[in-house]
Structure formats: structure tokens, C-alpha cells
Amino acid sequence: MKKLIGVLILALLVLSGFTACSSKPKTIKIGLNLELTGEISVYGVPEKLAAEMAVAEINKAGGIDGKTVELIIYDNAYNSAKAVENSQKLIQQGVVAILGSATSAPTLAIGPVALDSKVLTITPSGTNAKVTMNGTAVNPFVFRACFIDPFQGLVLANFASDNLDAKKAVVMGSNSSDYAKDLASIFTDQFEANGGEVLGSVFYYADTDADFSAQLTAIAALGEFDVLFVADYAARAGLIINQARATAGLETVAILGPDGFESPDLNDLAGGAAKVNNVFFSTHFSTIVDNAKVKKFIADYTTSAGEAPSALSALAYDAMYMLFAAIDKAGTNPVKVRDALKATVGFDGVTGTISFDDLNNPIKSAIVVELTNGVQTNAVIVNP
Amino acid sequence: MTQFLQQVINGLSIGSVYALIALGYTMVYGIIKLINFAHGDIFMFGAYIGMIAITSFKLPFFVALVVAMAVTAVFGVIIERVAYKPLRKSSKTAALITAIGVSFLIQNGTQLVMGANIYAFPQVIPNQYFDVFGLRINLLQLIIFFTSIVLMFILQFIVKKTRLGRAMRSVAVDKDASVLMGVNVDNTITITFAIGSALAAAAGIMVGLYYIKIYPYMGFAPGLKAFVAAVFGGIGIIPGAMIGGFAIGLIETMVAGYGSTLYKDAVVYSILILILLIKPSGLLGKNTKEKV
Structure with missing residues (x-):
């Protein structure tokens, strides 16, 4: 009896795997795994709003390769265990890539899930250097859109x-x-x-x-x-x-x-x-930078979100567009998307021009802001 | 040379803060032989009350100072009545450990009520500076320096010249004999705590003005330094607290200015150990033989 169940389960797994491979999905699923409730939600919520805006824009422009992008959104409430569970659920639902989490601790927790399942995760704002690491080596399936502190x-x-x-x-x-x-x-x-x-x-x-x-x-x-x-x-x-x-x-x-x-x-x-x-x-980002792309982003975001964008929303917006570009190049195979993202060179985003280094950290320009009488009066883009 | 003299000014200004706190420490110790480890936290409490008086009740600075000193004095008396008075007949160790407990209670209580975040003390006296012979002197440094000296003289006067002071000194020498002579020991101790706490509040507000940042644990390090200052000058002796405060401030500044800031605390605490080993009664203290 036990053997029979075993065989049945195996058959089921094989079949389901088969269907996943053979069916041609009409939509491209991207997962969000963010802090949307609790006190850290001030990080997660603007990133969700920016991601939704990016998806609305790309779908309005005809989607990627004719397919519409669909967001699947899960809240991890800044809980590492919940973040792991969310990533597993998203991967089971066949997402191509995951955006998350906003902060370093949950992102560190989902790194191994990304590695095991070979579905990349990109954190817009996790600055801890260990986030993209798997021990002493790089974790090939974790990326970030922000620069790290040093x-x-x-x-x-x-x-x-x-x-x-x-x-x-x-x-x-x-x-x-x-x-x-x-x-x-x-x-x-x-x-x-x-x-x-x-x-x-x-x-x-x-x-x-x-x-x-x-x-x-x-x-x-x-x-x-x-x-x-x-x-x-x-x-x-x-x-x-x-x-x-x-x-x-x-x-x-x-x-x-x-x-x-x-x-x-x-x-x-x-x-x-x-x-x-x-x-x-x-x-990472300043609203007073003199740049047409940034100005358009600020205007659009303010309309759709009802507030001015922060660095968090800008980074999430860039992360989404880097994913779109990678999917456009590589299709919907998560491993190929990962390779395409890794090969990103000179991506022109609202937080700067982005490429990735060996450790999946972006090499990008930063903004230096001048304070005069305590107010931001001048902002310049500085390249590394 | 200019740098050295400038560092002397820096040292005297931080030393006056230690002196202000040490005055309260040393007075309480002088009267009831209790090292009130909560004194640094009463100092923090005073800074918060001062800030609330200025920002929430919109009081002018000097009114806020008086209000904060009064509220903190009452607070000090409550602590004395609730935590120390029941232990007056117990061992000194019991009272000392209670003082540490009270210290934690005030720190965490403040954190509970006001939150752990830092506050910026309202800058009601704009900090100006003067250049004298190439040396930079801040207005606030001057205010703190002279406040601590004036308060020291007032305290010295109270203790040496008034009836209250005579009662304090008699309680310090022998409680039971004082009672026989008609001194109200409880009231005397209460007033001692009230004055000590009011001084701590004044120090808290000065520090708030000068250093701006206030937070629940701000009393810990200055409290310890002031304790070292009090021991350095001779604990229980009012001018000793003053001299100890200036000495600790100067030593700390010289270590930070010519060595590294990271060593200054180590040096200060090493001095405490040395004093306790070599001259436990402090700079101005007399060596009294213990009667067996």
C-alpha cells in the first residue's frame, strides 16, 4: 500500500512537472515578498506601490514579449520564517523571479530558498553585505538594487x-x-x-x-x-x-x-x-536631481501613490525594470532570467546607471546632496 | 600652546558638568553615607522634565529650570521615602544595591514613557562664542562653569552656616545623638535628597542645552564619571566634588585631545582604582582611623 502511494505521488509529481514545462503561460508571474504590515512596513509599502506602478506601466505598453505581467503579493511582516514560507509559496505558483525583501534580515532568510529552487530574488534596499552571500561565496540567485554601505x-x-x-x-x-x-x-x-x-x-x-x-x-x-x-x-x-x-x-x-x-x-x-x-x-535617491527620467518617475509616482517617492520606491521601481529587461531578453525560464539579470550592463534607472559586480551588488552612481540651512539645496550624481 | 589652552577650556567645561552632578552625589553621601547610584538617572529625569516644560508647556527658560528643579526634587524625595527610608536600619550593601535597582527603574521607566529614541533639547539659549587671545569660549560653557561654582558656594554656605546645615552635619556624625538633641532626622535627610535632586536637574538641563541630545541612558556615563570625581576630591566634601569634577574633565579632555578618545574612559576609571588604593579618602579627605 505504502509503495502504491509512493508511486502515485511520484507520478503526480512527474505529471505536474510536465504540465508546468509544457504549458505556455499567457502571463509572466513576478512575486513580491515584502514587509507590508508591522513597524517595518514603512519600507515594504512604498516598494509595493512602486512595483505595482512599474507593472501597470509595462502592461499598458503591451507587456513583455506580448505577455502581461502579473504580480503575486505576499506580506512577510518582517518575519524571517514568514518570508521563507512566502518565497516557497511564490515559487510553487511558478513565479519567474521574486522582488524582496525590503530589509536585510528577511532577505538573508530567503537567500537559501532562492538558491535551492533556482529562482532569483532581488532586494531593492537590503544593505547588509551578507545578503547576496552564501557563506563566503556569492549566492548566485540573490541580487540587490541598492549599493552597500561601504x-x-x-x-x-x-x-x-x-x-x-x-x-x-x-x-x-x-x-x-x-x-x-x-x-x-x-x-x-x-x-x-x-x-x-x-x-x-x-x-x-x-x-x-x-x-x-x-x-x-x-x-x-x-x-x-x-x-x-x-x-x-x-x-x-x-x-x-x-x-x-x-x-x-x-x-x-x-x-x-x-x-x-x-x-x-x-x-x-x-x-x-x-x-x-x-x-x-x-x-540612493533624491527628488531634486535634475534628470528627465527622475522627474517623470516623481510625477507618475506622486499621482499613483498619492505621496512623493522615497529612495525605497525608486529602488523597487529600478529593480522591477531590471527584471523586465532580463525577462525580455531571456524568456520565462528562471535560471535564464537570472543569467540575463547578472549580465545587466549600464541599465539606466531612476537611481542611477546600474551594472552588477561579482557579488551581485550593483555598481552604480550615487547621489550627493548638499544641505544649506538644513534644507536639501543641490544634488549631483556621482559615479564610482 | 593655543591648542593646549583650548583643551583646558574644553576640559573645564565638561568638568563643570561632572562637578554639578558630583555635588549632589557627595552631599547625599556626606549626610547618610549612601552612594546614590540613581543620581545620574535623576539628572536624566531633570533633563526630560526641563525639555517637557519648555516644549510642551512653552515655559520660558528660567521658569522651566525652576519647575524642573522643583519636580525633580519631589521625585528625589519620593525615591528616598519609598526605596531608601525603609532600609535605613539595614546594611549599607542593601541600600547600595537598592540604589542600583532604582537606577534601572528610572532608566527603563523613562524609556517606557518617553520611548528609547533620542530627543533634541530645545535650543532656547543660542550658543554664541567669543574669541579671547585666540581662544574660543562658548557662552554655554561659561554658563555651566559659573553655575557650578555658584551652586557649590551656596551649598557650602547651607551646610556650614545655616541651622539646616548644622542639622545635616549632626545627622552625618551620629543619627541617634541628633535625635536626642531634637533634630528631625527624617526631615533633614528628605531635604538633603531634595537639594541633591534639584542640583541634578539643573545639571541635566545644562547638559541638554550644551550637548542637545537627551535619551533615557544619558545619565549612566556622566553619573559614573561624577562618582569618580566625588571620590577623587574626597566623597562627602563639597569643594572636593568641585575639584574632582574639574580634574576628571581635564584629564579626560587631555587624553582625548592628545591620545585617543577611546582611552579616556579607561584612564578615568583607572584613576578611580588608583585613588581607592592609595588615598581612599580622596584629595581633600582626612584619613580617619576606624574605631573598633
């Missing part, structure tokens, strides 16, 4: 050298996070490679510090320099801006930082928006 150090060093024409820099950073330490060392290397000079060694401080006056006085005593790079989040960067502006010699020096600066707290912690001048930070 990459910003490179872009900012180029911005300092090329756009600010800086020759001498000083680097500060928290010693309590890899985010800060990686950024500080990559900025230093790239700035020196550009022919600049980094004065002293990296000025590290602890996350719990609130008084930076001793360090800033020592920094000012190093002599004139062009750029102060602060590798940290707004919680400390704001205080450093405030105290630097009250330190003799540092009243007007350009202060540069990573996307950690992008927080409503920055101005308050700096002692008021009026103190935040000549401050620059890198980010």
Missing part, C-alpha cells in the same frame, strides 16, 4: 576630490559600528588614491560620546584642510556638526557623510537648521 565611502571620496576640489581631508567615525569603520577606511583609501592627503589617522570615538570638543580642537590644530568626513549616523553627526561649527577653524569647513546623515533628527541635533551649512551626504 561603497558610499568611495563615492564620497570621489565627490570630495572632483566636485569640491579637496586636497586635504580629516576622517572621523564611530568605532562601535562596522558601518562607520568600513566607510572611514574606504574613504581614506579612495581619497588618497585620488591624490588627496588624509591628515592624521582616523579620529575614532565611542557611540556613547556626546562631547567631541577635545577631538575637534585637536583636528583644528592639524592645520587647514578642505573636508571633514564623518562616518556615522545623524545621532552623532548632528552633535559633531554643532560642536565643529563652534570650534575655532572649523566654522565653515565642508562636512561630508554617508546616508546615515539623512534623518529628520540631524538639524535638531546640530542645534537648529541654521547651523547645517556646507554639509553633504550621499544617498
